[in-house]
Amino acid sequence: MTQPVSPPRGATDKAPPAGPRPAWSTLVFRADVRTLSLLGVLAALVAIGGITKPDEFLDTRNLQLVLTQASVIGVVTVGMTFVITSGGIDLSVGAIVALASVWATTVATQEYGFGGILFTAVLVGVGCGLVNGLLIAYGGMVPFIATLAMLASARGLALQITDGKTQIVTVDGILDLGERDAYVFGVPPLVLVFAAVTVIGWLVLNRTTFGRRTVAVGGNAEAARLAGIDVRRQRLYLYLLSGLCCGIAAFLLIILSGSGQNTNGNLYELDAIAAAIIGGTLLSGGRGTITGSVLGVLIFTTITNIFALNNLQSDVQQIAKGAIIVAAVLVQRRTASTT
Amino acid sequence: MSHLPSRRGLLFGTAAVSAGALLAGCTSNEKSDDEQPAANDQPAADDKPGRQVTIGFAGPQADHGWLNAINENAKSRAEKYQDVTLEITEGSNDTAQQIGQIETLINKKVDVLVVLPADGKALTQVGLKAMRAGIPVVNLDRIFNTPQAYRCWIGGDNYGMGLNAGHYIGEKLKDKPNARVIELAGLDNLELTKQRTQGFDDALKNYPNIRKVARQAAEFTVESGQAKMAQLLQAQSEFDALWNHDDDQGVGALRAIEQAGRDDFLMVGGAGALSAFQAIKQDDGVLKATVLYPPTMAASAIDLARALGQGKGVGGLAEFEIPASLTLYSAVVDKTNVDQYMPTGFE
Numbered sequence: 001m002t003q004p005v006s007p008p009r010g011a012t013d014k015a016p017p018a019g020p021r022p023a024w025s026t027l028v029f030r031a032d033v034r035t036l037s038l039l040g041v042l043a044a045l046v047a048i049g050g051i052t053k054p055d056e057f058l059d060t061r062n063l064q065l066v067l068t069q070a071s072v073i074g075v076v077t078v079g080m081t082f083v084i085t086s087g088g089i090d091l092s093v094g095a096i097v098a099l100a101s102v103w104a105t106t107v108a109t110q111e112y113g114f115g116g117i118l119f120t121a122v123l124v125g126v127g128c129g130l131v132n133g134l135l136i137a138y139g140g141m142v143p144f145i146a147t148l149a150m151l152a153s154a155r156g157l158a159l160q161i162t163d164g165k166t167q168i169v170t171v172d173g174i175l176d177l178g179e180r181d182a183y184v185f186g187v188p189p190l191v192l193v194f195a196a197v198t199v200i201g202w203l204v205l206n207r208t209t210f211g212r213r214t215v216a217v218g219g220n221a222e223a224a225r226l227a228g229i230d231v232r233r234q235r236l237y238l239y240l241l242s243g244l245c246c247g248i249a250a251f252l253l254i255i256l257s258g259s260g261q262n263t264n265g266n267l268y269e270l271d272a273i274a275a276a277i278i279g280g281t282l283l284s285g286g287r288g289t290i291t292g293s294v295l296g297v298l299i300f301t302t303i304t305n306i307f308a309l310n311n312l313q314s315d316v317q318q319i320a321k322g323a324i325i326v327a328a329v330l331v332q333r334r335t336a337s338t339t
Numbered sequence: 340m341s342h343l344p345s346r347r348g349l350l351f352g353t354a355a356v357s358a359g360a361l362l363a364g365c366t367s368n369e370k371s372d373d374e375q376p377a378a379n380d381q382p383a384a385d386d387k388p389g390r391q392v393t394i395g396f397a398g399p400q401a402d403h404g405w406l407n408a409i410n411e412n413a414k415s416r417a418e419k420y421q422d423v424t425l426e427i428t429e430g431s432n433d434t435a436q437q438i439g440q441i442e443t444l445i446n447k448k449v450d451v452l453v454v455l456p457a458d459g460k461a462l463t464q465v466g467l468k469a470m471r472a473g474i475p476v477v478n479l480d481r482i483f484n485t486p487q488a489y490r491c492w493i494g495g496d497n498y499g500m501g502l503n504a505g506h507y508i509g510e511k512l513k514d515k516p517n518a519r520v521i522e523l524a525g526l527d528n529l530e531l532t533k534q535r536t537q538g539f540d541d542a543l544k545n546y547p548n549i550r551k552v553a554r555q556a557a558e559f560t561v562e563s564g565q566a567k568m569a570q571l572l573q574a575q576s577e578f579d580a581l582w583n584h585d586d587d588q589g590v591g592a593l594r595a596i597e598q599a600g601r602d603d604f605l606m607v608g609g610a611g612a613l614s615a616f617q618a619i620k621q622d623d624g625v626l627k628a629t630v631l632y633p634p635t636m637a638a639s640a641i642d643l644a645r646a647l648g649q650g651k652g653v654g655g656l657a658e659f660e661i662p663a664s665l666t667l668y669s670a671v672v673d674k675t676n677v678d679q680y681m682p683t684g685f686e
Contacts, residue, residue, distance in 0.1 A: 056573055164402050165685075253562065258591075259591070313555075
């Protein structure tokens with residue numbers, strides 16, 4: 001089932017969408033089977049939710065709630081999917097979200113209003129991503145170590161900025177975006193951002209040279225280099241991209257929670273990696289699926305939602321969550337290997 | 340945040356307080372005209388300068404508003420006294436590092452140690468070491484494994500928090516048939532969360548008309564508070580009261596309540612954050628009260644350490660020396676008394 005995509009030879013920018021090449025069509029078909037199995041898992045969860053709590057679960061408000069709660073981690077996961085597809089890993093996503101969210105909510109930043117908060121959050125995310133990228137691509141550091149170092153220092157800096165205090169947002173423009181009045185035809189703005197990031201991420205990974213290069217680097221970096229891809233620059237861009245996603249996620253989190261706190265984004269790295277892997281992205285690189293990652297995030301969020309609606313306690317929740325992860329991966333493997 | 344209390348602490352605390360009350364009661368009723376009873380001559384620590392005392396203070400990393408307030412309370416209290424020099428270490432959550440810091444303080448031969456351990460059980464040994472070296476230890480909040488490791492323990496009352504929150508809600512809802520209550524707990528991995536929940540449940544047992552219909556645990560963070568509260572609101576379309584264990588996660592919980600457009604219940608918080616006090620004072624939302632887990636305990640710990648260093652007792656108590664254990668009361672702060680507590684609120 002592991003089959004690294006062969007690095008593009010020469011014409012990297014033109015690949016027929018449903019081309020005549022059998023290898024390509026098998027890939028599409030396989031991806032679809034994986035996606036279908038994930039949809040199956042999600043459908044099973046929806047059935048469980050619908051049976052146990054029909055009134056509360058099958059409700060527009062609950063759908064809005066689940067999608068909203070998936071938005072923040074969802075945006076992070078899209079960035080993470082790119083990094084993992086390229087054979088890397090970004091352990092610093094949670095810490096970057098924390099740092100960006102506290103930097104963007106200091107009293108000084110809040111004076112610049114909506115624009116200031118948005119700008120700062122995104123800039124801090126991109127800045128951290130840039131440092132990660134430079135260390136890994138040009139500093140020759142292993143992604144695991146470089147981003148682990150970023151995790152530690154970004155969390156430390158976030159703590160230093162807040163002094164352990166909770167920074168409450170008083171900018172109305174920000175707060176209003178999290179209220180029901182801001183919903184566009186029933187869709188919360190956070191979900192719109194999540195959807196936009198997903199669509200753009202899908203297009204970039206599947207329909208651009210950048211995406212193909214990412215897959216190529218993850219499949220075989222040396223072969224990609226020989227094929228003329230600037231692997232180092234590609235890596236730099238990928239960590240920048242992940243940082244950008246963290247910045248956007250931090251902004252969403254500020255809207256959602258109306259505050260900035262140095263504990264924000266706790267363990268996002270694990271959630272994002274888990275969602276991407278369950279979605280079908282290969283941890284060793286060379287294969288990545290945005291659709292799968294988003295489904296992975298939705299599965300996790302739906303599980304949490306069903307647990308809370310049924311008033312299950314933390315201990316049971318954790319046990320069940322572990323079991324469901326194993327089940328989801330097993331189901332996926334089975335369906336993928338039988339085709 | 341983790342404040343670690345103990346049943347023993349509770350027992351000792353209650354015993355100490357009731358003994359004090361009893362004594363006070365006795366002394367005030369007898370010999371009203373005669374000379375003062377002997378106990379009143381005890382040298383109690385007061386604001387007047389006494390012997391110089393160097394206090395070593397070691398706490399965890401202040402990564403939470405409450406812990407930050409602990410450090411600030413200790414510092415400002417020490418500055419108040421001319422006769423106190425405070426040696427404060429850089430806070431650390433790393434057990435090994437905190438042990439090292441305390442050993443450094445022991446080697447510096449400070450007169451008294453005030454220790455808020457990152458982990459009470461793991462730091463017991465270094466507490467013992469200090470005591471053996473002749474340096475009395477005031478153990479703040481998270482308790483050591485053995486009373487041999489400290490001269491005095493002072494800390495909050497998690498069970499009492501739950502109890503008082505439950506009674507407050509119970510009194511508000513006692514005339515309402517089939518009242519429904521929900522609980523937004525803190526981090527379930529911590530023993531203190533279980534104690535708070537136990538206290539809350541025990542209090543609610545006094546009100547047969549009230550039923551706890553849901554409980555979810557958040558993680559003491561704004562983000563988790565928002566997420567869990569949003570789910571609880573979706574799960575329970577109707578309820579009458581909510582107890583939230585922690586005001587920090589309460590910021591997120593209040594945000595979720597606002598986002599859901601709900602205002603049909605009363606909410607009680609926990610810990611005593613400034614933002615909660617302000618909301619209670621404004622009285623335009625669901626938050627009507629909060630039960631304290633006062634960070635001022637750090638200031639009291641400095642007082643106790645100073646009294647220890649000067650060989651005095653505590654003013655207002657009859658004994659010649661400070662108590663072995665003090666459990667603080669988790670007062671309920673609502674609109675009627677919020678002004679009094681406002682300065683103690685932490686950010």
